[in-house]
Amino acid sequence: MSSLLVVGSIAYDSIKTPLGEVSSTLGGSAVYFSLAAGLFHPVRLVGVVGEDFSQEDVELLRGRNIDARGIERVPGGRTFRWSGEYSADMNSRQTLSVELNVFEDFQPKIPESFRDSKFVFLANGSPVTQMSVLEQVNKPHFVMADTMDLWIQTQQADLLKLLKGIDGLVVNDSEAILLTDCHNVLGAGKKILDLGPSRVVIKKGEHGALLFDRDEVIPLPAYPVLAVRDPTGAGDSFAGALMGYLARNARHPGSSEREKDLVSPRLFKKAIGYGTVAASFTVEHFGVKRIAEVSEAEAHERFEKFREYLSL
């Protein structure tokens, strides 16, 4: 059995979209990731919260295939808070406020029992922090990371170092362009491959994703959701289901193998299909509401529908 570790943010979000709003609801990159990944594979979650983090939310995570022993609770601290508002077409959003709180000084300590994790996802965070996680894990088989414009602009050298040590990168289209200085995403994806990772996934929101490996560029659309209520967490859910599906289905590795032997191009493409499906569930309701209740059977059913749509 492979093992899957994610390190990233745990938050309380306040979200306003044209279709409603919620306040102080469970969120954060590692949370969306874990809930989606947990549909397919047990997840080891490492993150930090404050004293205000509710036991109910811990139980919610535990009930969804997530090992919460890596969640560090800071005495007297307060959980990371974010609030934002989406535009009318939901394609852009404005951050209204950010309180980093306990996340500001987060130095992830990977519990001893998690250090043998074979699949690792470094959710959005400073590349220095991401690197420190990598150093605590003992010979992982497949490491993927996310990043964002902030790190591309302020810690590019560290990010470039990180890229040499990972197998896959997931980024938004605008971030890929920023990172490579290319005018289009196809050129950007190709260029990121030259920086290290053997697989690059460029997320385009409602327009789907592009998968790059040494041989090909494969385009996949998003699953059509007529009533998007809240786009928050779509990208992290996408990455979660992708990694969860890989961890579950990758060929069982010999001791010294790295990703190239475990994750075939075909498996990776299917995993992206499941990522697409997970993202489509997440956006159907506010916060984690939908992704935290969807069943594995529903995910398979929607995947089959997606596969049928794309069958020419």
Place this chain on the structure above:
Amino acid sequence: MSSLLVVGSIAYDSIKTPLGEVSSTLGGSAVYFSLAAGLFHPVRLVGVVGEDFSQEDVELLRGRNIDARGIERVPGGRTFRWSGEYSADMNSRQTLSVELNVFEDFQPKIPESFRDSKFVFLANGSPVTQMSVLEQVNKPHFVMADTMDLWIQTQQADLLKLLKGIDGLVVNDSEAILLTDCHNVLGAGKKILDLGPSRVVIKKGEHGALLFDRDEVIPLPAYPVLAVRDPTGAGDSFAGALMGYLARNARHPGSSEREKDLVSPRLFKKAIGYGTVAASFTVEHFGVKRIAEVSEAEAHERFEKFREYLSL
């Protein structure tokens, strides 16, 4: 054998993109349409040109499965001219000049021998003109139309009337939103179905297309082209291959059948796949250069590649 008619513009274009420029080169919606459709089926082209239209260009069309007898040449007239320049990422363009010339007073007269056409494409033009074409055709089986922001803004009532008389509409995402006042393309596509056509295709450029019918919304990505030289004509080539493929493969109709019995959802989706492939060829070179030389075998080969990309 079905028969395919297109009515639209024939032009000389001057185009500047970040990768080069051409001046006074063959273009126009009906031309791109016909060249792509001609890969799969003979095309009857109706349009207007001036005395400056070269015999060489007439021969080029004739050599690509296109019946040019419906091209009206106005004595002393000058062919429609357009010039434009694309942005660095080629996702937007600026019109530098337009000379409508003979196209300004174009009143399409469908030759007697074309009036039995069973598949009809009304390329972008005023809805009044499009309607006049429809009235000259004798019981077509499947009629599709394109339109643009200008007609949505200035002749909406006529456009709405046209929509009730056609089977399919092809529009850009921004035009679909303008036409329906919806905030997103999925809602817009659904709403256009309520206005008449039983099939709606929303083109999203590099992000592919969405196909709407009464039962489903099917998303398809664009075929990835790493070196786009000139996006001009991509949408018209898309529609051309779509209709050419339909005309070739639709079930042979009885005398009174309309599209619902001839064009199955599966056939329509495959036709969109071929439209996607044709658009990908067009953008590989300036003007019609690439689409006018590509072979049917190359189109099938790329379609198979596309199908493989999308096979999950």
